[in-house]
Amino acid sequence: AQSVTQPDIHITVSEGASLELRCNYSYGATPYLFWYVQSPGQGLQLLLKYFSGDTLVQGIKGFEAEFKRSQSSFNLRKPSVHWSDAAEYFCAVGDQTGANNLFFGTGTRLTVIP
Amino acid sequence: SQTIHQWPATLVQPVGSPLSLECTVEGTSNPNLYWYRQAAGRGLQLLFYSVGIGQISSEVPQNLSASRPQDRQFILSSKKLLLSDSGFYLCAWSGLTDTQYFGPGTRLTVL
Numbered sequence: 001a002q003s004v005t006q007p008d009i010h011i012t013v014s015e016g017a018s019l020e021l022r023c024n025y026s027y028g029a030t031p032y033l034f035w036y037v038q039s040p041g042q043g044l045q046l047l048l049k050y051f052s053g054d055t056l057v058q059g060i061k062g063f064e065a066e067f068k069r070s071q072s073s074f075n076l077r078k079p080s081v082h083w084s085d086a087a088e089y090f091c092a093v094g095d096q097t098g099a100n101n102l103f104f105g106t107g108t109r110l111t112v113i114p
Numbered sequence: 115s116q117t118i119h120q121w122p123a124t125l126v127q128p129v130g131s132p133l134s135l136e137c138t139v140e141g142t143s144n145p146n147l148y149w150y151r152q153a154a155g156r157g158l159q160l161l162f163y164s165v166g167i168g169q170i171s172s173e174v175p176q177n178l179s180a181s182r183p184q185d186r187q188f189i190l191s192s193k194k195l196l197l198s199d200s201g202f203y204l205c206a207w208s209g210l211t212d213t214q215y216f217g218p219g220t221r222l223t224v225l
Contacts, residue, residue, distance in 0.1 A: 032212055043120075043204055043216040044158075051212070090157065100146055100208045106157040 002027050002093050006105035013081050014113045021076040021108050023065075023091035032094035033074040034102065035065055039087045047089075050074065061085070086112040116141035120205050120217040127224055133178075133192035135220050137205030140186065145207040147188040148214060149180055152202040164188060200224045 003026045013019055025031055032051050036044040048059025055067040065076045074091060088109050092102040117140045127133060139145050149161040160173045162180035170180050177196060181189045188205060200223050206214040 034213070036216075041202075041219070041221065043218045044206075046213060046215065049213055094212050096212065100212045100214065101148075101160065101163060102214055104158045 002031075002095055002103045004091050004093050004103055004105035006089075006091055006108050008108045009106070010109045010111065012111040012113060015083050016080050019076075019078045019081045019085070019110070021089050021091075021110070023074045023076065023105060024072050025074060025091070025093045026072065027093050029096070030069075031074075032096055033065075033067060034092040034094065035059065035063070035074070035076050036090045036092065037061075037087045038090065038107075044090065047076070081110075081112055083112045083114060086110055116207070116209075116215065118205060118207055118215060118217040120203075120220050122220060123218065124221045125223070127195050127222065129197055129224055130194050133190070133195050133199070133222070135190040135203055135205075135222075137188040137190075137217055138186055139207045142186070142207065142209055144185060145209055147182060148206040148208075149188065149190050150204040150206065152204060152219075154201070158204065162190070195224045197224050 005024045007022055034049045035047040037047050038044045047063050048057050050057045050067045057065050063078050067074050088107045090107045091105045095101045119138050146165050148163045150158045152158050164170050164182045167182050178192050203220045205217040208214045
């Protein structure tokens with residue numbers, strides 16, 4: 001069965017510091033992988049996605065993620081965090097059926113210290 | 115371009131009252147539609163999804179139901195709300211690209 005693990009519930013970083021949010025997945029085939037961001041009281045915004053090809057994926061707002069099949073991971077990175085990046089981040093794996101269902105991790109809350 | 119709307123944005127309802135949340139999508143045809151619930155401090159739980167008009171699949175048994183009366187309209191309902199129904203309800207759509215796009219959400223508080 002598909003599942004996603006985000007081992008860090010809460011991360012605090014200083015503004016300007018680098019960021020890495022961890023995501024591990026369980027899926028029987030080559031996965032479709034996604035990162036979403038959610039600001040308080042808002043819906044989810046797609047940051048980036050991986051379907052196939054280059055394992056390093058660029059997204060919006062300066063984020064990138066790297067798919068590592070050997071580690072079943074899809075970690076999200078940003079070289080320099082801005083205060084506006086404070087939010088909840090969700091990793092998800094798609095089941096690639098006709099319904100395109102997504103299985104989400106429990107999220108990582110990012111706090112940015114000035 | 116495609117847009118997704120949800121209303122109301124916030125709702126406070128007493129226990130035992132009915133519920134109707136609406137989601138509509140513009141700019142696309144025959145989308146897959148989804149209802150999620152996000153409880154405080156928790157991840158997203160898929161409640162229902164629909165691949166076409168009148169086609170509803172339920173992921174979690176509960177006192178909620180969903181309907182899709184039109185191609186781009188998805189409704190979440192309940193006949194009698196429970197305290198445990200409180201949460202943030204998100205609607206999403208997907209097309210041929212296997213990517214889901216989310217609406218702004220509805221904050222439901224059951225008192």
